[in-house]
Amino acid sequence: MKKQWLKLFAGVISFVLVLTACGGAKEEQKAAEGKQNEELPPVELVWNFPLSAIPQDLATVQEAVNKITKEKINATVKMQAHTFADYNQKMNTIVASGEKYDVAWVANWNWDYLQNQSKGAFLELDDLIQQNAPDLLKSMPDFVWDAAKIQGKIYAIPNYQTVTKKEGFVIQKRFADKYKLDVSSIKKFEDIEPFLKQIKEGESQDVVPFLNDKSGRFSLMYQSQGLEAINNVVGVELQNPDKPINLFETPQYKHYLDVMRDWYTKGYINENAATLKNKNDIIKTGNAAVQFHNVLKPGGEVEAKAANGGNDVIYVPITDAYASTGTVITTMQSISKNSKNPERAMMFINLLNTDKELYNTISYGVEGKHYKKVSDNVVQINKDGGYAPNANWVFGNTFNAYLVEGMDPSVMEQTKKENETAQKSPLMGFKFDNTPVMAEIANLVTVIDEHLPGLDTGTVDPNTNLKVFQDKLKQAGIDKVIEEMAKQIEAWKQTK
Secondary structure, three states, X not given: OHHHHXXXXXXXXXHHHHHHHHHHHHHHHHHHHHXXXXXXXOEEEEEEEEEOOOOOOHHHHHHHHHHHHHHHHOEEEEEEEEEHHHHHHHHHHHHHHOOOOOEEEEEOOOOEHHHHHHOOOEOOOHHHHHHHOHHHHHOOOHHHHHHHEEOOEEOEEEOOOOOXXXXXXXXXXXXXXXXXXOHHHOOOHHHHHXXXXXXXXXXXXXXXXXXXXXXXXHHHOXXXXXXXXXXXXXXXXXXXXEEEEEHHHOHHHHHHHHHHHHHHHOOOEOOXXXXXXXXXXXXXXXXXXXXXXXXXXXXHHHHHHHHOOOOOEEEXXXXXXXXXXXXXXXXXXXXEOOOOOHHHHHHHHHHHHHOHHHHHHHHHOOEOOOEEEEEOOEEEEOOOOXXXXXXXXXXXXXXXXXXXXXXXXXXXXXXXXXXXXOEEOOOOOOOOXXXXXXXXXXXXXXXXXXXXXXXXXXXXXXXXXXXXXXXXXXXXXXXHHHHHHXXXXXXXXXXX
C-alpha cells in the first residue's frame, strides 16, 4: 500500500513538473516574442488600397488590425481605402505631392506596376524579403515570382490567388432561368445576343442587358480572340508570340467594335457606358443582367452574388484557364521608395500573406459584428454590419481566407489545381521596359483616353471613327513602340 502511494505521489510530482516545464516554455516563448517586439520601436504604417466602395465601419476594423500588428511587429496601420474608379488618380496625386505612405496596392490594370516602377515609385524588395519575410518566398510557385520581377528584381509582392484568367459571362440566374438560357450554346462572346434581346424586350428599362463602361470589354476578351496584351496598346497573336502588333489594328478589334455598335444601337448596352467611371454603381443595384469578365475563378459566384445586390449569378466561360505575366500581376503590394520604415512595411506584407488572423480580419472584419462563423472555416457575412469589402484578392494570400457560406468547400483545391495546370503563356516572365519610348507611351495614353471610351462601348460608329483612332496612334508613335518591343522580346528569348 505504501509503495503504491509513493508511486502515485511520484507520478503526480512528475506531471506537475511537466506542466510547469510546458508552461515555462510557453512563457519563455511569449517573453522572447515580447522582447523581440520591444526591440522594434513603435511605428505607424500608411497603406493605400482600392475597393468597390469604402466601408462605413473601416475604423473598427482598423482598430482590430492594429491590435494584431502592434503585438506582432510593434506597428499600427492606417488603412487608406479608395474606390477602384478613383485609385489611379488618387495614387498619382499622393506620389506627386510627396504625401507619406508606406505600402500601396498596385496592378497592371489600375495604377500600373510597370509604369510606376519605371518612374522610381517603388523600393526594390529582394533583400527585404530575405531579411524580413523568408517564408513568403515559399508561399507561392516560382512562376509567380518570375512574373513579378522587373529586370530580375522584385518591386511588388503578388497577392496569391487565382493566377489564371478564364473569360466569359457573369449572368444573373433569375434571368437565365426566366428565359431558359441554354448555356451550352454560348461558345463565342457574340453568341449571347439572342439572350440580350429577350432581356431588352421582357424587362423594365432599369435592367441593363449588357453592362459596359468607359474601359470597354475588348481588353477582357483577348484570349478568346487569340491575342495576348503586353501593354495597353501592343500585344501578340498567340499563334505568333514573337511578333508584337498594334492590338487596335487587328481584325478581332474591328469585329468587336461592330458587335458593340450593333448592341448599343439596339439598346442592349447602357447609354452612359462611354462616361461610366464606376460600373459597380450599377452592379450593386442588381440591374446588370449580363457582364463579361476575364477572371471566372472557382467559387467566384459567391462574391459575384454579393456584388450584384444579393442576386445569384452563374458563370458561363468561353475559354479554358490561361496564365501569363499579366494574370499574375493583377493584384500586388508595393513599398514606397520614400517609406521611412521599409523593414516594418515588409513585415506587414509578410503578415498579410502568412498570418490568417490578420488576413481574415482585413477581409471580413470583426467576428460577431461584421460576420459570424458557421463552422471552423466558414463564415456568414453580416450585410448590415458596415464592413463587407468583398475583395479578399486585394489584401494578400487568398488561400488563408475563410470560406463564405455557400462556397464550395473544394474551391481552394480547385484554384490551386487551375494555377498549376493552366496553359502558360509563351511570354511568361517577359515585361516591356518602356523607358526608351516613354514619350510615345504618354502620347498613346492620351489618344486612347480620348477615343477608346466611345469606340469600345459602341457609342460611336467605328466605320467613321476607327480610322481616325488608328491614324492618331500612328502619329503618337505606336510603330516605334512596336519596334522597341520586338527588340526586347528577342533579347529576352536569348536569356531563357
